[in-house]
Amino acid sequence: MNNASKTASLRDLPKLDGLLASEPFAALIASAGRHLVAEETRAALELLRTDLREGGHVFQSELTEQALAALVEKRIAALLEPIQCRVINATGVILHTSLGRAPLPASAVKAAMRESTEYSCLELDRASGKRSDRDKLVNALLTRITGAEAATVVNNNAAATMIILNTLAEGKEVPCSRAHMVEIGGSYRMPDVMRKSGCQLVEIGTTNKTKASDYENAISENTGMLLKVHTSNYAIVGFVHEAALEELVEIGRRRNVPVVYDLGAGSIIDLKQYGITREPSVPELVKTGADLVCFSGDKLFGGPQAGLIVGRKDLVERVKKNAMFRMMRCDKVTLSLLEHTLKLYLEPEKVLESVPTLRAIAREADELRRSARGLATRLKKHGIEAEVQDSTSQIGGGSTPGEELPTTVLVIRKLGGSPDAAAKRLRLGTPSVFCRIENDALVFDPRTLLPGQDAELVAAISSAANAKT
Numbered sequence: 173m174n175n176a177s178k179t180a181s182l183r184d185l186p187k188l189d190g191l192l193a194s195e196p197f198a199a200l201i202a203s204a205g206r207h208l209v210a211e212e213t214r215a216a217l218e219l220l221r222t223d224l225r226e227g228g229h230v231f232q233s234e235l236t237e238q239a240l241a242a243l244v245e246k247r248i249a250a251l252l253e254p255i256q257c258r259v260i261n262a263t264g265v266i267l268h269t270s271l272g273r274a275p276l277p278a279s280a281v282k283a284a285m286r287e288s289t290e291y292s293c294l295e296l297d298r299a300s301g302k303r304s305d306r307d308k309l310v311n312a313l314l315t316r317i318t319g320a321e322a323a324t325v326v327n328n329n330a331a332a333t334m335i336i337l338n339t340l341a342e343g344k345e346v347p348c349s350r351a352h353m354v355e356i357g358g359s360y361r362m363p364d365v366m367r368k369s370g371c372q373l374v375e376i377g378t379t380n381k382t383k384a385s386d387y388e389n390a391i392s393e394n395t396g397m398l399l400k401v402h403t404s405n406y407a408i409v410g411f412v413h414e415a416a417l418e419e420l421v422e423i424g425r426r427r428n429v430p431v432v433y434d435l436g437a438g439s440i441i442d443l444k445q446y447g448i449t450r451e452p453s454v455p456e457l458v459k460t461g462a463d464l465v466c467f468s469g470d471k472l473f474g475g476p477q478a479g480l481i482v483g484r485k486d487l488v489e490r491v492k493k494n495a496m497f498r499m500m501r502c503d504k505v506t507l508s509l510l511e512h513t514l515k516l517y518l519e520p521e522k523v524l525e526s527v528p529t530l531r532a533i534a535r536e537a538d539e540l541r542r543s544a545r546g547l548a549t550r551l552k553k554h555g556i557e558a559e560v561q562d563s564t565s566q567i568g569g570g571s572t573p574g575e576e577l578p579t580t581v582l583v584i585r586k587l588g589g590s591p592d593a594a595a596k597r598l599r600l601g602t603p604s605v606f607c608r609i610e611n612d613a614l615v616f617d618p619r620t621l622l623p624g625q626d627a628e629l630v631a632a633i634s635s636a637a638n639a640k641t
């Protein structure tokens with residue numbers, strides 16, 4: 173009988189110090205560091221000890237220096253495995269919330285990393301040497317780009333809505349259409365947000381029709397603001413009517429009540445030319461006269477997670493003085509990313525190329541068809557049959573429901589095993605690839621591929637095909 177099949181007893185368990193000094197552990201210590209290796213070895217030995225005490229079956233071969241080094245190496249690899257791994261998004265959903273929404277502009281990330289690894293003049297005015305606002309530059313750029321009088325920024329748009337409601341209408345009434353009682357996802361439901369912000373929701377109109385007069389009739393002495401919410405993630409069609417922002421602005425001015433628009437996705441540029449008609453642009457809404465507009469930084473704007481608030485100066489000042497503002501303020505990395513993303517908008521001819529979200533929206537049908545065909549040709553060289561088909565991409569991220577962009581996709585019917593199994597191999601590969609499954613086939617949309625990812629995608633699909641399970 174050799175060691176491999178011999179059952180071990182407690183006496184066979186090696187000592188920690190001896191193991192750490194052994195040759196198989198030397199390489200491990202060199203790469204992962206002595207402290208981490210010692211901790212993980214101690215934990216592994218403890219588990220084995222418990223196992224042996226409780227009469228578990230452990231072979232002597234599992235207790236050699238080599239075997240234990242391999243075990244500890246595995247534990248450390250599991251610990252250090254990236255949780256947020258890099259993903260190739262071939263789903264065609266441009267703002268995929270589960271895949272991190274907007275991929276950031278590379279130049280903005282580069283600049284932000286440089287600024288945040290060193291000290292920066294985050295809250296100092298260089299000329300006077302005095303304390304200044306941390307969001308000063310971002311706000312100057314935001315007002316310039318949106319045409320608003322003033323601007324500020326918090327951690328996300330949910331926070332923006334919350335702080336606006338609390339600032340303008342705590343203890344007061346907020347008339348809001350029954351069509352705008354939205355749930356964005358998770359725990360963000362408009363009626364709950366209103367309650368938490370200390371406002372009293374006054375439901376007006378019906379699910380499908382709310383008239384301007386419904387708002388007007390709901391105004392009392394105790395009204396804090398009128399709220400319009402963009403129905404970002406659903407559309408009501410048919411016998412419908414929604415009071416226009418212009419009408420609310422007129423009522424608000426006449427009755428001296430601020431009008432706020434929670435826009436959600438919020439595009440700076442007009443997307444109508446790309447067939448997206450349900451997303452009014454921020455400058456358009458500011459021009460219409462909304463007193464405050466808030467929107468996300470990581471949706472159509474294409475930057476970091478943030479809640480951008482633009483509008484009337486006196487109201488923005490009040491928001492900034494709210495005690496909640498400190499709890500919602502952005503960190504220096506976010507502010508830097510925002511600053512450098514905003515600067516890209518200063519060059520409208522280039523912004524469609526430099527902001528990945530906009531690039532994906534603006535990609536043309538012809539170019540996508542060529543891209544899909546090119547991928548199919550390359551896959552064929554790897555022995556993989558892929559068809560090219562007309563299809564549609566989605567904006568996603570809870571924006572523009574029902575509005576789809578034409579695209580050409582790559583359809584693979586066979587990649588070894590079931591489509592679910594193949595999709596799983598692709599997700600678990602390096603790089604991780606996410607695609608769609610439709611009609612029992614794997615579907616890859618080139619629209620959401622970033623420059624330079626074509627070759628990686630071909631290699632990933634090919635290795636998923638070879639790793640049949």
Ligand SMILES: *Cc1c(COP(=O)(O)O)cnc(C)c1O
Nearest residue numbers: 328329330402404435436437468
């Ligand atoms: C997405 C969205 C929000 C939440 O924005 P986050 O930036 O994700 O916090 C709020 N309101 C509307 C209408 C939205 O579409």
